[in-house]
Amino acid sequence: MSLPELVTEFMVDMKCEGCVNSVTDKLETVQGVKSIEADLSNQVVRIRGSSPVKTLEEALVQTGLTARLIGQGLPDDFLVSAAVAEFKGPDIFGVVRLAQANMELARIEANFSGLPPGKHGFSINEYGDLTRGPASTGKMYSPPIQGSETEPLGDLGTLEADETGEAYYSGSKKMLKIVDLIGRAIVLYGSDDKSDSGLAAAVIARSAGVGENYKKLCTCDGTTIWEAKPDFVASKV
Structure with a gap:
């Protein structure tokens, strides 16, 4: 079943334009991805599309860069997204x-x-x-x-x-x-x-919507709660 389209944000440890290209090239191969915006200065990657978070995480792991999910939703559309x-x-x-x-x-x-x-x-x-x-x-x-x-x-x-x-x-x-x-x-x-x-x-x-969580904190108790496991960070092993 196809998922509704959303914007998903990751904090990605990108240090140069080469990292940006690596992330962009990999994500462009993922089914359901419509557009990618990589912000090197803030180390944030925004992905619009219907791809599940799990699929996006797996693609980022393959780039060898550490990545953390920080937000999801549609910009400016909802009070709580x-x-x-x-x-x-x-x-x-x-x-x-x-x-x-x-x-x-x-x-x-x-x-x-x-x-x-x-x-x-x-x-x-x-x-x-x-x-x-x-x-x-x-x-x-x-x-x-x-x-x-x-x-x-x-x-x-x-x-x-x-x-x-x-x-x-x-x-x-x-x-x-x-x-x-x-x-x-x-x-x-x-x-x-x-x-x-x-x-x-x-x-x-x-939890954080798009553009709300660059510090990786949840508004409820100050802890990161986007991960499926307490110590999960997407990274190549």
């Missing part, structure tokens, strides 16, 4: 990224590790109360919206973990407004049955 929920362990690590593509559509991408192999549902729940883990996050988010889909708005579908416990998801959701999700929670379930108690939960926090 991006949000993230970070799962910090001790067993399950991951991040769910949400970005407003237009007023009727949000883009969703998720990366997880440490999951039991198999299918896992995930959803947006009403409350960001993690005192009892998933059990204290309330019901699945389901506001009454005229013309919305038959399933609850907070139903994000199902992802599948491989034999190593890693899972990746990308998709979109109609009628989902990022601004209404801040402070709620994303819950990950033990199977594709979302009626179980849930494996883990994380609070949804506002």
Whole structure:
């Protein structure tokens, strides 16, 4: 399924025009990339297109330059254009990224590790109360919206973990407004049955849109939360 088009920003350790050319040449080969803007003075690369973040990260790794995702969205279009929920362990690590593509559509991408192999549902729940883990996050988010889909708005579908416990998801959701999700929670379930108690939960926090995060900080607690793992930086190994 093709993802909605967005601008994705990376901080890339570019030291010269040769680095700029290397990054640009590589990204131009990625399917879904529409345009690339490399700002050497700020070491920022802006990519417009429908390519998943994971695909863009993998392309940047191949240039040999370190890179860090710092923002996503559409410039000047929304009050809150991006949000993230970070799962910090001790067993399950991951991040769910949400970005407003237009007023009727949000883009969703998720990366997880440490999951039991198999299918896992995930959803947006009403409350960001993690005192009892998933059990204290309330019901699945389901506001009454005229013309919305038959399933609850907070139903994000199902992802599948491989034999190593890693899972990746990308998709979109109609009628989902990022601004209404801040402070709620994303819950990950033990199977594709979302009626179980849930494996883990994380609070949804506002994250940087385009041009907002050159210092790599999240506005909620001053930490970088764009990465799928606590120590992740895209770099060649």
